Amino acid sequence: MIFHDARFIKSAPDLQHCPEDGLPEIAMAGRSNVGKSSLINSLTKRKNLAKTSNTPGKTRMINYYLIENRFYLVDLPGYGFAKVSRKERNRWGKVMQEWFLKRTTLTLTLLLIDSRHKPTALDSDMIEWLAGYRIPFALVLTKCDKLSNNKQQQALQATNALLNKMNIEVPVTLCSATTRRGIESLAELIDEFSRVDGQLAN
Template sequence: MLIKQCEFITSAVKRTQYPIDNRPEIAFVGRSNVGKSSIINALTMRKNLAKVGNTPGKTRLINFFLINNEFYLVDLPGYGYAKVSKVERKKWGEIIEEYLTQRENLKKVVLLVDSRHKPTEDDILMLNWIRHYGYNVTVVATKIDKLTKNELRKNESIIRETLKIDKEELYFFSSTTRVDREKLVDNLFDDVLETVE
């Protein structure tokens, strides 16, 4: 799939603020420091489409990006950032939960995990939650440029065992090198496009 056009459309914290044009949506979710904004920018080949912050937890809203005028890529707030208050974390959780449980346009969820570390309890809970609601899910391990090939092989086994996923459901990517970017774009977005036709 060739991404020819992408633009930020709106930010939302509640259902009444979501786009109302019924295009299909694919949501990206992950821990606050997993590199969500970086991978969105890398996949769309737009340097500043999603704002990348030096501080984890920058995304506090649901951000909708229109791709090729056909579907939305949806950037959800990151979870698991310890340096915010419990009240703030609860609020972020409610924003994510409302979207994931009540959005009929949502066709797929991409769960991002850090390839350098064993998935956290939050990652496991999120994946189980996504499965519980019956969404098509793909797991992408980020920041692979920080690992040697041996470390990557070892960590792939750890990630698959921890999350209980098949090899086919797990992809690896570096937003810095962008190796195999086109292949990942096809794998993430092609089946969503089929729902448009």
């Protein structure tokens, strides 16, 4: 499954500027440079629909892509970029917290983690935060083309062990924008959640 019918709609600085048509949304979250924009391009088979970059931290906006005129893929600003000021980080935290808690049209969040590295403290915080607020999410281990098959399995096991320890049960998918590993199953997951009505109570 490929979402060929995709177009950029807008970049919103915060919740107040997001679309108001009530369509379901699937969000890409994770550290800067983890591969959020690349995943959107892979899902739509478009090279430059979402801007990718080698300079992390550049995308400070909530970017909306309309898919098949029926749901949005949302490219969220990345976290954990060392070079931004404390003030900027605090602003990010406030904007994202409000967005996640009040965006009732959000049906699924894909939390991306680089498969080459252990989840960072920020990743763990994010996992526990999403789970704590019962925000539906799945984990995606990105850039797995950079790992041997063995290392890929190790990354999967390490992540599942971490989730077990946290007593959290969510799907984990190895993926690569380069080899397209995992893209099909993520597209199916997204398709399923694009047919769910927004269900957050708050």
